[in-house]
Amino acid sequence: MKKTMYMMCCGETLFDELHRMQGWCDSPLTNKGIDQAKQAYEVLKERNFDATFCSYTRRAIETAEIISRSNYKKLLALNEMYFGTLEGTHFEKIGYPEMPYDEIMNYFAECGGESGREASRRIMRVCRDIMDKKGNDEVLVISHSLVASLLARESWMEDIEIDPEAKIFKGVIFKYSYRVSTKEFKLEEIINPAE
Numbered sequence: 001m002k003k004t005m006y007m008m009c010c011g012e013t014l015f016d017e018l019h020r021m022q023g024w025c026d027s028p029l030t031n032k033g034i035d036q037a038k039q040a041y042e043v044l045k046e047r048n049f050d051a052t053f054c055s056y057t058r059r060a061i062e063t064a065e066i067i068s069r070s071n072y073k074k075l076l077a078l079n080e081m082y083f084g085t086l087e088g089t090h091f092e093k094i095g096y097p098e099m100p101y102d103e104i105m106n107y108f109a110e111c112g113g114e115s116g117r118e119a120s121r122r123i124m125r126v127c128r129d130i131m132d133k134k135g136n137d138e139v140l141v142i143s144h145s146l147v148a149s150l151l152a153r154e155s156w157m158e159d160i161e162i163d164p165e166a167k168i169f170k171g172v173i174f175k176y177s178y179r180v181s182t183k184e185f186k187l188e189e190i191i192n193p194a195e
Helices: 031-044 058-068 101-110 116-132 145-155
Strands: 002-009 051-054 138-143 173-179 184-191
Touching: 002 116, 002 145, 031 058, 031 173, 051 058, 058 138, 101 116, 116 138, 116 145, 116 173, 145 173, 145 184
Parallel strands: 002 138, 051 138
Antiparallel strands: 002 173, 173 184
16 A cells, blocks of 8 residues: 655744754744745645644744644654754854765764664654554655655655755655555655745
């Protein structure tokens, strides 16, 4: 059986605007972030999702409120990566985003946060749990840029052009098919509502 999951990165936040690391610490959506969520709503409003899920962060909840009003469930496992002592730190102080992807993923763990591997396992586990649930044939998941990039890196196919080193932009939606028998996600499409 094949199911469909749409994973959306929440909109731009105050910390994004200030170039600060934001994993489990939180800040509100900016006006641009609110507009990104409204643009996503316009793209998704005709979909009849069986369920909508978001992380526990304020920014994901604000995005979910715009897209699905109050009809969503919060899951802690959908939170962004935990950056440990780097939470709230200015990008320049750690060399992000210039540092190579794999190097930065391990650096977070050295600072008391999650490694890329730990976050990848967490996000794969929660997404599989969501999709394995009976009745969840088409779902919307609102999460964050780095966890979305981890899932995309695990499941992108050669026929879709993705630069694995590219930053995942705010408000972007990833459409996945999910095969229950093999528990595999396949990235089918990347939707940028701003385009």
